[in-house]
Amino acid sequence: MAHGPAKGISRWLFTTNHKDIGTMYLWFSFAMFLLGGVFALVIRAELFEPGLQIVEPAFFNQMTTMHGLVMVFGAVMPAFVGLANWLIPMMIGAPDMALPRMNNWSFWILPFAFAMLASTLLMEGGAPNFGWTFYAPLSTTYAPPSVTFFIFAVHIMGASSIMGAINIIATILNMRAPGMTLMKMPLFVWTWLITAYLLIAVMPVLAGVVTMMLMDIHFNTSFFDAAGGGDPVLFQHVFWFFGHPEVYIMILPAFGVVSQIIPTFARKPLFGYASMVYATSSIAFLSFIVWAHHMFTVGMPVAGELFFMYATMLIAVPTGVKVFNWITTMFRGSMTFETPMLFSVAFVILFTIGGFSGLMLAIAPADFQYHDTYFVVAHFHYVLVPGAIFSITAAVYYWLPKWCGNMYNETMGKTHFWMAFIGLNLTFFPMHFVGLAGMPRRIPDYALQFADFNMIASMGAFLFGAAQILFLFNVIATIRGGKKATDEVWENPEGLEWTVPSPAPYHTFSVPPEVK
Amino acid sequence: MTDSTQNSTRIITLKLLAVVVAMFVFAIYVMPPLYNLFCDITGLNGKTGGRYQPTEIVVDTSRQVTVQFLATNNENMPWRFQPVLQSVKVHPGEEVEIRYYAQNPTSRDMVAQAVPSLVPFKATDYFHKTECFCFNQQPLAAGSSAELPLRFIVDQDIPDQLHTITLSYTLFDITGKFGADEGAVSALVEPDTATVENTALAMNRFANEPAVSGL
Numbered sequence: 220m221a222h223g224p225a226k227g228i229s230r231w232l233f234t235t236n237h238k239d240i241g242t243m244y245l246w247f248s249f250a251m252f253l254l255g256g257v258f259a260l261v262i263r264a265e266l267f268e269p270g271l272q273i274v275e276p277a278f279f280n281q282m283t284t285m286h287g288l289v290m291v292f293g294a295v296m297p298a299f300v301g302l303a304n305w306l307i308p309m310m311i312g313a314p315d316m317a318l319p320r321m322n323n324w325s326f327w328i329l330p331f332a333f334a335m336l337a338s339t340l341l342m343e344g345g346a347p348n349f350g351w352t353f354y355a356p357l358s359t360t361y362a363p364p365s366v367t368f369f370i371f372a373v374h375i376m377g378a379s380s381i382m383g384a385i386n387i388i389a390t391i392l393n394m395r396a397p398g399m400t401l402m403k404m405p406l407f408v409w410t411w412l413i414t415a416y417l418l419i420a421v422m423p424v425l426a427g428v429v430t431m432m433l434m435d436i437h438f439n440t441s442f443f444d445a446a447g448g449g450d451p452v453l454f455q456h457v458f459w460f461f462g463h464p465e466v467y468i469m470i471l472p473a474f475g476v477v478s479q480i481i482p483t484f485a486r487k488p489l490f491g492y493a494s495m496v497y498a499t500s501s502i503a504f505l506s507f508i509v510w511a512h513h514m515f516t517v518g519m520p521v522a523g524e525l526f527f528m529y530a531t532m533l534i535a536v537p538t539g540v541k542v543f544n545w546i547t548t549m550f551r552g553s554m555t556f557e558t559p560m561l562f563s564v565a566f567v568i569l570f571t572i573g574g575f576s577g578l579m580l581a582i583a584p585a586d587f588q589y590h591d592t593y594f595v596v597a598h599f600h601y602v603l604v605p606g607a608i609f610s611i612t613a614a615v616y617y618w619l620p621k622w623c624g625n626m627y628n629e630t631m632g633k634t635h636f637w638m639a640f641i642g643l644n645l646t647f648f649p650m651h652f653v654g655l656a657g658m659p660r661r662i663p664d665y666a667l668q669f670a671d672f673n674m675i676a677s678m679g680a681f682l683f684g685a686a687q688i689l690f691l692f693n694v695i696a697t698i699r700g701g702k703k704a705t706d707e708v709w710e711n712p713e714g715l716e717w718t719v720p721s722p723a724p725y726h727t728f729s730v731p732p733e734v735k
Numbered sequence: 736m737t738d739s740t741q742n743s744t745r746i747i748t749l750k751l752l753a754v755v756v757a758m759f760v761f762a763i764y765v766m767p768p769l770y771n772l773f774c775d776i777t778g779l780n781g782k783t784g785g786r787y788q789p790t791e792i793v794v795d796t797s798r799q800v801t802v803q804f805l806a807t808n809n810e811n812m813p814w815r816f817q818p819v820l821q822s823v824k825v826h827p828g829e830e831v832e833i834r835y836y837a838q839n840p841t842s843r844d845m846v847a848q849a850v851p852s853l854v855p856f857k858a859t860d861y862f863h864k865t866e867c868f869c870f871n872q873q874p875l876a877a878g879s880s881a882e883l884p885l886r887f888i889v890d891q892d893i894p895d896q897l898h899t900i901t902l903s904y905t906l907f908d909i910t911g912k913f914g915a916d917e918g919a920v921s922a923l924v925e926p927d928t929a930t931v932e933n934t935a936l937a938m939n940r941f942a943n944e945p946a947v948s949g950l
Binding site: 317318381384385388389392393394419420421422423424426427428430431439442445446447448449450453456457460518519520 | 740743744747748751752754755756757758759761762763766767770771774777779809848850856905907908909912
């Protein structure tokens, strides 16, 4: 049974090892992160000054669309699946994932999906230009011909996510070591279990909505076409029924990551473990009944606006429970600030800012003012960049010594953190101001009064981009060499993954550990 | 992995796959009809009902409701399209017929579909159409015109505070739905549809065309 990895490229093509597949997911998502980042920098370069300098408006629209799609489906989601692959079996004392062959397949269809999506940039008529939310009829009647490739790419990504989610649920429910009861599972495992259920529930809805688009475009149906008796507003309902749980799919595993990291560096057990589990479950449940807060302006009855407004605000309660739990964990702890902790503390602070702007957007009457402005862009970047991206970065710094057996360079890690922290706040904080002052999102040019803030945002974006290159360099340097890490890596970290040697052997827990 | 683990993994996988299939079916086959039903019940989006069978009606001559008519061309729709009257005052319960005027100024035969919408949403339950050109597609030969009939009844139960109803039609060009085949469109268009009677005939002939639901 125990044998090492195969030699050469076939190791990666045919592997069923959760660590190999996790590694591939993480590298793939980093590649997509850089690609989506390049698209973002094209956007910020164009917006550096008012007027049209660098790209045509049509191409600008393709950049905003591709940036969103690549970051959501290519960078954030695969990164969390990669972390799940690496960590869940080690955290629950399982030898591997429950369905290793499907695991291989769910990874290897992803590069094809994104190659297809990226290839639309070279097609006649250009890449999709209707925004990552692809509202009909922009994405049906008025779409470029490449929309069909976009649809099939989304189908493949959806299939990959669904397979990943099935695998994770089967692993967590079936493969736990003896004694590892559900309420003993590390929070990262818990948050992923809930996330996987969300994926199972809503990725088919995403597949459904793009299938309806496909039929409207090619087979003369009229799901979203008013002339044939359909309704474009239906698109928005179906899309956001997927879309709102999707934003929690991107943040719940992040909650899990920081819930692992903060106790280690505060040297205290996590405060309120059970309440964390229940809060995560409540957030997941509420995510299904708030979708219409993305579309307050479509013309809803007042009762509808009120329902979705209050339901949305209700989410602040379980989220607040989590934030207070993290703060209480740190309270009177013997805190040290290694790089993973820096990213995690920044996560708590900045994600809370994003949560507050979310509450502002939840106020239905005020949302009519904020709708489709840069305030919305500022809001969701504050929850996604310091939320999802910072937590993934923190996770990589935290577990990298376990994965490759070497310590990363702490100075370089801290430099990365401060560049990213300053860069992201410079980029996204001014967007609140220009948004409140009325600058619409997704435009290549803007009125002169927004010039200064946009210039600051663009400079911040390039700083943030440069920080990621440093990150790449640090990770490669750590894999190639560096100070050897101990088996525990940190001081008394909690969890089974720290009981195996560093670097983690190719096969771990072939004999299940005993959990007391 | 032991046999029992493998077995339960298989069961969980199948269950989750069933959920996936169910959610996909839910998105495509349940959500759109559910949405339409919801709109029907609430009058949301101003969707009006289909053909109304008049029941025993008492005309309420004590009050009048103003019904205003709007016409909008969807983008790039070249037809002239307007109501013959801007508004009428009707007694609740009374059946009234009005006409819209449509002209195809282009040199090609075209087919249009009018989609109604009504405000205030609360009034949708009290506005009944017994005959409407929007129930059918409208073929018009190049250069010809037609008057399109609409017969409606404002329900005698309409609440007092609703004294003005605005009915809007948006005209969509659906010639493209018949494909690139010019013959298919020409076949819909009578050689001489300049009169209402002929248009009505043409309309009746195509009354069996796949009717658009919910119009």
